[in-house]
Amino acid sequence: MTDVLELSTDVLVIGGGPAGAWAALRAAKAGADVVLVDKGYCGTSGATAPSGTGVWYVEPDTTARERAKAGREALGGYLADHHWMDRVLEQTYSNMDLLAVEGRYPFPIDPSTGKQIRTGLQGPEYMRRMRTWIRRAGVRILDHSPALELLVDCEGRVRGVAGYQRHEHQDYRVSAGAVVVASGGCAFLSGALGTNVDTGDGALMAAEVGAEFSGMEFSNAYGIAAAGSTITKTAYYAYATFFHADGRVLEGAGSAKGRSVIASTLRNEPVFAQIDRADAEVQRRMRLGQPNFFLQFDRRGIDPFTDKFEVGMLAEGTVRGTGGINVVDDDCASSVPGLFAAGDAATRERICGGFTGGGSHNAAWAMSSGSWAGIGAARYALSVGRGATSGLRGAGTVGLRNPVRTGFAADDVVKAAQAQLIPFDKNYLRSGDRVSAALGELESLWGAVRSDLGADPAGRMAARQAAAITAVGRWMYHSTLARTETRGMSKRDDYPELDVTQHHHVLTGGLDSVWTRTSESVGSALVAS
Numbered sequence: 001m002t003d004v005l006e007l008s009t010d011v012l013v014i015g016g017g018p019a020g021a022w023a024a025l026r027a028a029k030a031g032a033d034v035v036l037v038d039k040g041y042c043g044t045s046g047a048t049a050p051s052g053t054g055v056w057y058v059e060p061d062t063t064a065r066e067r068a069k070a071g072r073e074a075l076g077g078y079l080a081d082h083h084w085m086d087r088v089l090e091q092t093y094s095n096m097d098l099l100a101v102e103g104r105y106p107f108p109i110d111p112s113t114g115k116q117i118r119t120g121l122q123g124p125e126y127m128r129r130m131r132t133w134i135r136r137a138g139v140r141i142l143d144h145s146p147a148l149e150l151l152v153d154c155e156g157r158v159r160g161v162a163g164y165q166r167h168e169h170q171d172y173r174v175s176a177g178a179v180v181v182a183s184g185g186c187a188f189l190s191g192a193l194g195t196n197v198d199t200g201d202g203a204l205m206a207a208e209v210g211a212e213f214s215g216m217e218f219s220n221a222y223g224i225a226a227a228g229s230t231i232t233k234t235a236y237y238a239y240a241t242f243f244h245a246d247g248r249v250l251e252g253a254g255s256a257k258g259r260s261v262i263a264s265t266l267r268n269e270p271v272f273a274q275i276d277r278a279d280a281e282v283q284r285r286m287r288l289g290q291p292n293f294f295l296q297f298d299r300r301g302i303d304p305f306t307d308k309f310e311v312g313m314l315a316e317g318t319v320r321g322t323g324g325i326n327v328v329d330d331d332c333a334s335s336v337p338g339l340f341a342a343g344d345a346a347t348r349e350r351i352c353g354g355f356t357g358g359g360s361h362n363a364a365w366a367m368s369s370g371s372w373a374g375i376g377a378a379r380y381a382l383s384v385g386r387g388a389t390s391g392l393r394g395a396g397t398v399g400l401r402n403p404v405r406t407g408f409a410a411d412d413v414v415k416a417a418q419a420q421l422i423p424f425d426k427n428y429l430r431s432g433d434r435v436s437a438a439l440g441e442l443e444s445l446w447g448a449v450r451s452d453l454g455a456d457p458a459g460r461m462a463a464r465q466a467a468a469i470t471a472v473g474r475w476m477y478h479s480t481l482a483r484t485e486t487r488g489m490s491k492r493d494d495y496p497e498l499d500v501t502q503h504h505h506v507l508t509g510g511l512d513s514v515w516t517r518t519s520e521s522v523g524s525a526l527v528a529s
Contacts, residue, residue, distance in 0.1 A: 005165065005172040006389055009035040009140070010381040011374065012161055012176035014147045014202055016042025017049070018363065019343025020182035021130035022095065022370030023377070027180070028137040032378035035174055036139055037163060039146040039183075039197045039461070043131030044124075046184055047194035047319055047344075048366070051123040052290040053359035054235070057096055058089055065089050072361065076322075076353020077487035077498065079215075079505065084350035087330070088361075091368035099126075103133050120289060121363065145172060146461045149396025150179060150205045150339070151389075158209055158338035159387050162394050164460060171457070175389040177381025178338050180373045181206055181325060185219075185318030185344035186472040188421045189414055189465070192223060192314040193230040193292075200318070200468035202345045206325050207471060208395045211334045211341075212509040214326040214519070215349040217479035217490040219472070220427045221320035222263065223358065224255055224273075226296060227310035233293045234358060236286055239278040243308060245269045260491065263313060263424040272308040315422045318472065321489065322348040322356050323479070326507060331376025332369050338380065342366070342373040349505055354488015397511065399463030402454030413453060413466035416445050421473045430480060431493040439477040446470050450512065474514050479506045482516040 011027040013020045016038030024036045038045060058068045069085045096118045099105045105126065107116035135141065144166045151160035151173065160175040186200030203213065223232025234255045242253035242262060250271060253261040265271050278286065283305055287294055297304050318324055325334050325341035327350070332340050343366040352361050394400075399410070420438040421427055427438070449470055455463035483506055485499035486492050505519035 005170055007035060007172065007174040008176070008386050008389065009033045009174060010177045010386060011180065011377045012037070012174050012178070013180045013182055013374070014161060015046075015182035015184060015343070015345070016040070016131070016141070017046035017182065017184055017343060017366065018127065018130065019345070019366040019370035020180070021127070021134055022367045023180045023182050023342050023374035024134045024139045025130075025137055026371045026374030027378040028134065028139055030375050030378035032381055034139045035142065035176070036134070037142045037145045037147050037161065037174070039144070039201070041143045042141050043127045045194070045197050047192075047198060048123045048363070049127045050194045050292065052120060053123055053363045054120045055092065055096065055118070055359065056088070056361045056364035057092055057119050060090070060093060072352060072355065075355040075488070077355070078503065079349055079353030079488065081350045088351050088364050088368045091371055092364040095367045095371060103129050105129055142172065146201070147183070147205065148460055148464055149394045149400060150209050151175065151392040152209055152395050153387060153392055156209070156337070157384075158336055159392050160389065162396070164457065166458075166461070169458070173389050175387055175392060177384050177386050178340060178377035180340045180342055180377050181345045182342040182370060182373070183345050185321070185324065186469060187317045187319045188315050188418055188469055188473075190315040190317075190418075190422060191230050192225070192232050192316050192319070195316065195319055198319050198344070199465040200472040201464055203325065204464065204468035204471050205396070206334060206336070206339060206341070207509060207511055208397055209336050209339065210509070211336050211339060212326045212507050213323060213475055214347040214505050214507050215354065215479075216323035216475045216508050217483045217506055218349070218354040218488050219318045219321035219323040219476045220430070220489060221316040221357070222259060222313040222424070222428055223316050223320065224259070224262065224311055225314050227312050229296050230314070231293050231296065232314050232316060232358065233290050236275060236290070236293060237273060239282065240273045240275045241277065242311075243272040243274070245272070259313070260429060262311070263428050266312065267424060270310050273311045274306070274308045275304045276306070278305060313424070315427070319344050320356060320358055320362065322352045322354060323476065324348065327369075330372060331379070332373040333376055333380075338384075340373040340377045342369040354490060398450055398467040399453050399455060400460060402452065404454045404456055405452050408448070408452045410453065410455065410459065410462040410466040413445065413449055414469060417442065417466070417470045417473055421469070429493065430491060432481060433494075435477050435480050439474065439481070442470060442473050442477065446474060446512075471511065475508045478514045478516050479508050482506050
């Protein structure tokens with residue numbers, strides 16, 4: 001191994017998806033020197049880059065925006081905050097204008113009005129332009145350079161990261177005045193398109209410095225996909241009819257309010273779909289909006305509008321759930337000084353409550369929270385200064401410093417964690433007894449991970465991913481047990497009704513000992529778990 005690459009900057013951004021790119025851009029525009037590190041290649045990795053995505057973009061009309069806010073409140077269990085929704089709608093509108101003008105994004109033109117249509121983005125083009133844009137702004141990008149741990153000073157403030165450059169086979173350490181975690185959510189390596197880098201690494205690093213999480217019970221998102229496919233374009237299945245294996249219509253099944261019917265049926269038999277309720281114009285727009293959705297069918301000689309095809313469901317965890325690092329102010333600062341969070345790494349309860357989906361609100365949240373975190377991190381960093389790398393210590397724990405042990409590998413940990421996190425009857429069709437049993441297995445697994453999971457330098461990324469997936473699962477299930485009701489996407493068979501006395505957020509954190517408590521608006525006493 002060569003010598004460690006030592007760098008110093010004002011703002012260090014972890015993650016090169018939309019949230020990280022907007023954070024880097026806004027921090028640079030605020031006068032900060034910025035370094036961005038990405039596990040993959042900034043501009044192509046993550047869930048947005050290979051997909052078409054809608055955007056929660058609403059013209060600045062009071063009636064239209066009030067209608068837009070009301071549209072998701074009931075689905076989210078009335079946990080969203082109008083202050084945050086208003087801010088996101090305004091920031092998204094501003095960012096999309098900036099993307100059109102300065103980012104030079106080629107929005108399509110509405111032939112009837114002559115105006116640009118800004119309600120969606122093509123992921124490959126969007127992220128290609130974001131990479132070019134932030135480089136033009138002076139951001140230094142370290143591709144294929146996963147962050148492995150946060151660096152803290154003697155006062156416990158986050159002051160940088162340490163990681164590994166996979167292609168150069170070289171460690172790096174970057175001291176910084178502030179760090180933005182925009183590393184994405186955690187989809188448990190389920191195979192959903194673009195989520196292979198979304199393994200909860202940022203959440204693990206944040207927990208190691210004492211950050212708290214919110215809404216982790218709302219992390220059981222599952223997307224519908226054609227059997228054997230990775231593409232979870234669930235919105236398209238709103239136009240589908242679902243069928244039993246024998247051809248009978250599967251009553252009650254749907255993409256919005258009928259996924260539990262699909263999940264229940266899949267435990268016993270295959271389920272088929274046909275997108276038979278899309279007229280010719282909708283079909284045309286679908287193909288333009290998500291070409292890769294149809295590529296899988298075209299290659300197999302299937303017309304999804306006229307032919308039935310088998311479907312399954314892929315876990316998407318916090319990527320399309322709403323749980324994540326809790327943000328404590330309008331700058332998206334975490335509860336730890338010097339640490340900011342954005343995008344899927346941060347909680348989206350503020351704008352979605354307990355329910356969201358692909359694109360739309362998530363896309364708007366990524367660019368908005370990324371902007372606020374970048375500006376806030378720049379302001380903080382320029383006030384405290386960068387500091388020296390030599391005075392910092394690594395906060396990382398599991399998977400970093402244990403010796404390598406034969407017979408206990410990261411792949412084994414991932415498989416064991418997935419066995420508790422991916423099955424429908426444990427994480428989607430929830431009941432207290434099944435969740436408790438799955439949590440017990442994860443707690444035992446964590447003990448083994450804590451004491452036995454080690455790796456050589458090149459294997460540390462896989463070890464940290466395995467540890468992070470396990471940790472996210474534990475926070476998720478502890479939070480699920482703390483919410484004894486059905487609200488948002490957390491549906492409990494043993495508590496099937498919404499409980500008005502639980503109109504609060506559930507916070508969680510901790511590594512070896514996980515804690516939960518309700519949000520301060522209703523009390524901050526710790527809940528036994």
